[in-house]
Amino acid sequence: MNRAAVEGKSTSTAVACDHCGLPVPKGLVDPAADEQFCCHGCRTVYQLLRDASLDDFYRVRQATGGDAQPVRTTGKRYEAFDSPEFQAEHCRGIAGGHLSIDLRLEGVHCAACLWLVERLPQLLPGVSSTRLQLRDAVARVTWNPAEVQLSSIAAMLDRLGYPPHLARHTTASEVHRRAERTQLIRLGVAGACAGNTMLLAIALYAGDFAGIEAEFANLFRYISAGIGIISLVWPGSVFFRGAINALRARSATLDVPIALALAAGGIAGLWNVVRGTGEIYFDSLSVLVFLLLVGRWFQARQQRWADETVGLLNSFTPSTCHVVRDDIVVETTIDSLATGDAVEVLSGDLVPADGTVISGSSTLNRSLLTGESQPEPVVVGDAVFAGTQNMGSVLRVRVDVVGDQTRVGRLMELVTEGVREKPPIVQLADRAAGWFVVVVLALAFGTFAWWTATATLSEAVQHTIALLIVACPCALGLATPLTMAVAIGLAARQHVLIKNATALETLAGTGRMLLDKTGTITRGRPTLVEWMGPAWLQGVVAYAESRSTHPVARALVETYGDHTIDDPANVPQNIEEQHGSGLRALVAGVELLVGSARFLESSQVIISDSQLEQIGCFEQTGLTTIGVALDGRLEAVAALGDQLHSDARVAVEQLTASGWNLRIVSGDAEAVVESVAHQVGLASEATSAEVSPEDKLALVTDRSDTTVMIGDGVNDAAALAAADVGIAVEGGAEASLAAADIYVAAPGLMPIVELVDLARRTRRTVRRNLCIALAYNAIAVSLAAAGWISPLVAAILMPISSATVITSAMSIHLRGESR
Structure with a gap:
């Protein structure tokens, strides 16, 4: 807008803002200026874009049909974003000393906004990249803190009209709820339009048989056209926008044939209304829009269910916690926690964040992170982690890490990232759906040409519309991703976290399965x-031993805890535990020692030759020996071993029967490994003993077949990462959990059997769904092209295939729950 143009405007004509395009208030019009702006924000952004040579923003906005909206800025300086505490809590360190943060932006509403936000590096040197998700308006910003401060980045986004907030303060569930509310409103309008057009259609069809006056018939036809156009213009606009965006991106999506069918039917129907003869189609089109939106609403609900099932962080950590402020304990939300806060964790409560014990001693259940069901003792100075449960007395903990940066938060992020990745079968289905759209469009043009040449134009239009409606490839697009999402969600509910969807596809086949012994086949305690x-x-x-939490002590208590002491003089007194080696006590006035052979030797306990020989025999078979001495003489020896999981033999038999070639790999002695193999039904040849971590890695990488590695220790981490599928089992060390594709938090080997079964049921369901979708479309398209299906019948048949696919996908969930 130049000065001459402004001066040439009459006082009654509005002047458009050069940035947003909205009318400029009369008081802000400056006839002496070359550009006109409706507000200071638009003026600022306009100048920023010109200075950075980003004028293409306006071309992109025009091309994508972005709505005109004025710039909204807050003028905040965001100085708190630069504090070390804030960045330690909310930012992630990445390679090269750069930092990354997720920010939710206000004012994002179109593709032009995405284009502009992602060009932030051109506006601020030091910003490496900006990636914006248009759906939930979350931007991931990566920058070099040595070149630019985070407050400057936030202020620049604010000046551009996108005030930033921490992504976690506005949860994704709120975004889902707003989107769902909009969908329901659109669905309600579409349902009302469909119901009224169907009532009018019934009146017209009845009039064809019983007779109806021409003026009433025309009135009903015009009313039906008006309602139908409302249905196409408002609820149905989502399909037209989707098709336009697909064509601009030069891609074939499911919206293209839908929009073409709606447009062709609407134009043909309106033409017949004006002519006063022929089918008007608006009843079919309104019902089609309604049924399509119903299908999309159910699809969105299922996708939200899958996302919430995988998004497990909120269920693993408490929503509120007890913070110590000025020696007063107050309850607050977990989102308000900050590094350095002191929190009080009551018995039975979950620890809200990673931190350090500053007061008290207790035991923690860490099964979430390690799968180990036995509580572990913690004292002042010990590290504790979010999601672990306090099983003893009250603890006070200094908060070190909160939110997504905790151990459980990082674990859940790995799961989420894995779900976002599309496995090969999903990519194949996406490509198939794209080609199917192209084929449907070609068939539609062919059908129109054939019927135009052999019949009337009206019949050609009617049969082409029916083909486009009935051939909607929604079912083909839903078949695979929905099935995979349901399967991953079901696994998560059964305490199996699948971090990589491709792993589920791999487990549906066969190959080698390498099993670590300790903690995998055996109980690990x-x-x-x-x-x-x-x-x-x-x-x-x-x-x-009853007061000790040591695994050996617990084994003795579990076995003999119900034995009574007949003589009160034999009740142990002055019990003193020697950490990690044994304990001392007084029994009937003499010293009682219970502990390892080294502990007894250091206490000058007398051990006979026969006892030494027996201890040697126990140790040769892989058993751990604990001596019991009274008054300096060995009186008893307890031999402890790591027993098999109760389901180990059955699980090994079922995995073998399903086609997997099992092998035990362990660092233990050969005799011990072979004994375990014999107990689970494997031959000695199916074992590898005294295997180092490097040897395990070599076994995994030296393969000609699909290899699955199952383990729980730090020494398994490299092999888990290198395998086609790495499965970390309960009791696993953090390194193994991070390296694995799948984390099984339930004890035993049967969860592996169930996981393989789930993978194969998922593969069968995907194949069945694809066959249903393809068979339906092949039959329906043929009938429509032959002229045997009307547009109304097509509108009824089309969603049946989608409903069938959704029901088939959900059958995995139903069968899984019934197991």
Whole structure:
């Protein structure tokens, strides 16, 4: 807008803002200026774009049909974003010393906004990249803190009209709720239009048989056209926008044939209304719009269900916590926690954030992070992690890390990223859907040409519209991604976190399955195998060990905890635990020692030759020995071993029967590994003993077949990462959990069997859904092209295929729940 143009305007004509295009208030029109702006924000952004040579923003906005909206800025300086505490809590460090943060932006409404936000590096040197998700308006900004401050980045976004906020303060569920509300409003309008046009159609069809006066017939036809146009223009606009965007992007999406069918039917119907003869189609079109929106609403609901099932962080950490402020404990939301806060964790509560114990001692259930069901003791100075449960007395914890940066937060991020990745079968289905759209359009033009040449134009239009309606490839597009989402969500509910959807597809086949022994096939914690000594000492030892949380102590208590001590003089007194080695106590005035051979030797306990020989025999078979000494003499020996999971043999048999070639790989002695293999039904040749982490990695990489690695220890991490599918089982170390594609938090090997079964059911369901979609479309298109299906019948048949696919996909969930 130049000065001459402004001066040439009459006082009654509005002047458009050079940035947003909205009318400029009369008081802000400056006849002496070359550009006119409706507000200071638009003026600022306009100048910024010109200075940075980003004038293409206006071309992109015009090309994408972006709505005119004035710039909204807050003028905030965002100085708090630069504090070390804020960045430690909310920013992620990446390679090269750069930082990254997720910000939710106000004012994002069109593709031009996305284009402008992603060109932030051109406006601010030091910003490496900006990636904006238009759906939820979340931008991931990466920058070099040595070149630009985060407050400057936030202020620049604000000046551009996109005030930033922390993404976690406005949850994705709120975005989903707003979108769902809009969908429901659109669906209600479409339903009202469809109902009224159907009533009018019934009146017209009845009039054809019973007779109806011409003026009433024409009135009903015009009213039906008006309602139908409303249905196409408002609720149906989503399909036209989707088709236009697809054509601009030069891609074939499901909206293209839908929009073409709606446009062709609407134009033909309106023409017949004006002519006063022929089919008007608006009843069919209104019903089609309504049914399509119903299908999309159900699809969105299922996608939201899958997202919420995978988004497990909120269910693993409490929504509120108890913060200590000025020696007063107050309850607050977890979102308000900051680094350095002190929180009080009551018995039975979940720890809200990663931190350090500053007061108290207790035991924590860390099964979420490690799968280990036995509580572990913590004292002042020990690290604790979000999602673990306090099983003992009250703890006070200093908060070190909160939110997404906690251990459980990082684990959930790995799961979320894995779900976003499309496995090969989903990519194949996407390509098939694209080609199908092209084929449908070609068939539509061919059908129109054939019927135009052999019949009337009206029949050609009617049969072409029916073909476009009935051939909607919604079912083909839904078949695979919905099935995979349901399967991953079902696995998560069964405590199996699938971080990579491709892994589920791989498990549906066959190949090699390498199993670590300790903690995978065996329980990973000792149990009593044999006792050599007087029986009266069993209850005494159990009583002495009852206060200890050591795994050996728990094994003795579980076995002999119900034994009574007949003589009160034998009740242990002055019990003193020697961390990691044993304990001391007084029994009937003499010293009781319980512990390892090294502990007993350091205490000058006398051990006979026969006892040494027996201890040697136990240790050769892989058992751990614990000695019990009274008054300086060894009186009893307890032999403990790592027992198999109760389901190990059955699981191995079922995995073998399903086509997997199983092999045990372990760092234990050969005799121990072969003994375990024999117990689970595997031959000695199916074992590899005394295997180092490097050897495990070599076994995984030296393969000619699909290889699945299952383990739980740090020494398994490299092999888990290198395998086609790495599965970390309960009790696993953090390194193995991070390296694996799948984390099984349930005990035993049967969850692996169920996982393989789920993978194969998922593959069968995907194939069945694809066959249903393709068969339906092949039959329906043929009938429509032959003229045997009317547009109304097509509108009724079209959503049946989508409903069938959705029901088929959900059958995985139903069968999984019934297991």
